[in-house]
Amino acid sequence: MLRRCTICGERAVARAAPGRRYLCAKHYAEHFERRVARTVEKYKLLRGVERLLVAVSGGKDSVALLHALHRLYGDRVELVGLTIDLGIEGYSSPQVEAAKQNFEALGVEYRVVRLSKEYGFTIDEASRRRKLVRRPTCSVCGIVKRYIMNSVALEVSADAVATGHNLDDLSLFTLMSIAQGRVDDLVKLAPRTERAGRLVSRIRPLALVSGKETLTYVVVLGAPFHHENCPHAPSDGLRPKLSAMLEALEDSVPEFRRMMYTNIVSNLLPRITRPAEVETQTCMVCGMPASGKTCSFCRIRLRLVESGKNRVATSSLRG
Amino acid sequence: MTGSVKVRVRVLPGGRVEELELARGSRVADIVARLGLAVSGVVVLREGSPVPEDEVVEEGEYTVLLAASGG
Ligand SMILES: [Zn+2]
Ligand SMILES: [Zn+2]
Numbered sequence: 354m355l356r357r358c359t360i361c362g363e364r365a366v367a368r369a370a371p372g373r374r375y376l377c378a379k380h381y382a383e384h385f386e387r388r389v390a391r392t393v394e395k396y397k398l399l400r401g402v403e404r405l406l407v408a409v410s411g412g413k414d415s416v417a418l419l420h421a422l423h424r425l426y427g428d429r430v431e432l433v434g435l436t437i438d439l440g441i442e443g444y445s446s447p448q449v450e451a452a453k454q455n456f457e458a459l460g461v462e463y464r465v466v467r468l469s470k471e472y473g474f475t476i477d478e479a480s481r482r483r484k485l486v487r488r489p490t491c492s493v494c495g496i497v498k499r500y501i502m503n504s505v506a507l508e509v510s511a512d513a514v515a516t517g518h519n520l521d522d523l524s525l526f527t528l529m530s531i532a533q534g535r536v537d538d539l540v541k542l543a544p545r546t547e548r549a550g551r552l553v554s555r556i557r558p559l560a561l562v563s564g565k566e567t568l569t570y571v572v573v574l575g576a577p578f579h580h581e582n583c584p585h586a587p588s589d590g591l592r593p594k595l596s597a598m599l600e601a602l603e604d605s606v607p608e609f610r611r612m613m614y615t616n617i618v619s620n621l622l623p624r625i626t627r628p629a630e631v632e633t634q635t636c637m638v639c640g641m642p643a644s645g646k647t648c649s650f651c652r653i654r655l656r657l658v659e660s661g662k663n664r665v666a667t668s669s670l671r672g
Numbered sequence: 673m674t675g676s677v678k679v680r681v682r683v684l685p686g687g688r689v690e691e692l693e694l695a696r697g698s699r700v701a702d703i704v705a706r707l708g709l710a711v712s713g714v715v716v717l718r719e720g721s722p723v724p725e726d727e728v729v730e731e732g733e734y735t736v737l738l739a740a741s742g743g
Contacts (some may be wrong), residue, residue: 356724366722367715375724397725521740531698562738568715572737593691596740638674 365568376538378573385570389421389558396524396544396618398556405430406511406553409455409463410500411448413437414517415569417453419558422515423459433509438496440475443473444584451579458576464509466501474657480585485656492586493653498648500641506553513545513554521564523557524610525596527617532591540625543618551642563603563612580620586661677729679703683736694729701725703734713739 356365358377365375369384376384393399407422411417412524422432436452439445447463456463469475476497479489488496502514530538540546544560559567571578587593602609635641636648638655647655673679674696680691681703692706701721711725717735 364721365724365727368726378721396714417733437676457687491680565712565715568737568739572715572717572720572722580737580741593740597710599715600740603712631724 366573370418372518374460378638382570385417386425386565388562388566392544392561393425393558396560398515398545398558398560399430402430402512402554402556403512404433404509404516405556406433406502406506406509406514407434408437408498408514408516410517411451411455411579412578413571413578414515414519414522414559414564414567414652416451416517416576417562417570418515419455419459419461420518420571420574420576422558423461423634429622432461433511434461435502435505436463437467438465438467438469438500439497440467440469441477441584444581445476447581450577451577453598454577457564457584466505468497468501472654472658478657479653485615486653487656488653491587494585496649500648502642503551503553504636507551513548513556515556515558517559517567518585519559519562519567520614521554521596524599524614525592527614528599529592530594531622536625539617540622543622549642551640553637557585560614564647596645624653635671679729679732679734680734681707681734682713683707683738684733685741698729699730700727700734701726702738703729707736709738714737715739 356375357363358365358380361377363377363379366378366381368375399405405416405422405530407419409419419432419434422430434452434456436456438451453463453465461621476490479486479493483490486493490491490664502516506514525538526542530536530542542559546555562635583663634643634645636643636645636651638651638667639648641648641650643649676693677695677696677698679692681692682688683690690707692703694702694706701711704711704714704716704725715722715737716725717723717737718730718733
């Protein structure tokens with residue numbers, strides 16, 4: 354016995370929420386887009402945004418983000434796509450390929466930034482040489498992505514950058530920030546962060562949809578996406594454990610994550626006085642905002658690239 | 673309603689394959705539980721299309737996509 358769409362009687366693909374109506378592929382897509390639209394309205398994500406940089410990795414969330422934004426706002430907001438080739442062997446190429454296929458299918462103008470070509474290093478190198486870099490690989494990757502997104506946003510004069518962070522990500526980061534006492538970090542998890550000097554505004558239109566929902570959406574759209582784990586992502590530790598616990602909790606307390614996140618955003622974030630902007634200085638290397646003389650991106654790049662030059666010099670001396 | 677249904681389940685990413693035998697009349701959610709996963713963390717596909725978890729299991733192949741992957 355198959356389940357049928359409560360609206361039209363076609364074969365159902367999912368329920369709108371546990372205990373709610375059944376939806377077919379077409380009506381599921383519309384339901385998902387309505388949820389994104391409600392998030393955009395609730396948090397005024399597109400206020401003052403005429404040109405929007407959409408960061409697409411090629412994974413399910415950012416592919417869902419691109420399609421939903423294109424369908425909902427493609428006629429009002431100029432979308433510019435960005436995909437970053439991080440140089441992770443066996444992982445980055447199919448991701449970038451999936452991102453490009455989506456940009457091209459939708460006719461969205463886009464840029465591909467290759468970390469190795471533009472900046473002279475890769476995430477694989479940062480991982481191999483993490484003692485030299487002095488940061489965990491996932492932290493390097495986060496800094497690299499944020500830096501490139503912001504630089505490209507400035508370059509193409511985008512009013513904001515949209516990322517595919519979903520409710521799973523944001524509720525997980527929320528709990529981790531609280532558990533680890535990084536309460537000030539919570540403001541970074543808001544659905545929208547405003548422009549501050551050369552730091553372009555960031556928006557997270559998928560803040561109230563879960564990973565299960567973005568995954569269902571891209572599957573029913575038939576959009577190409579790359580569904581793999583990053584080889585550098587830790588398979589053990591607090592993060593994956595907490596993530597599994599949140600999923601189990603969601604099964605027994607439906608809507609728990611949405612409740613926690615929206616309550617924190619509306620009741621707790623306004624009480625956190627943003628600490629006097631940490632990044633008040635200007636990087637002497639690249640001119641971007643920095644917390645010291647050099648920004649964290651340039652510190653990483655210089656460690657990897659400069660030491661690379663030394664190695665070449667030494668080996669040519671020996672040769 | 674006696675007997676059982678046999679299903680072959682592939683979990684992605686990772687590609688783990690499980691052959692399961694469930695009581696006739698079991699739901700898709702029972703497959704997910706047998707894998708030790710949460711329904712909130714997966715999308716179950718039958719012939720490439722998602723299925724609601726309270727649908728009755730039929731003999732054959734299912735694919736379980738993990739939502740916590742490939743962001
Ligand atoms: Zn329908
Ligand atoms: Zn810099």
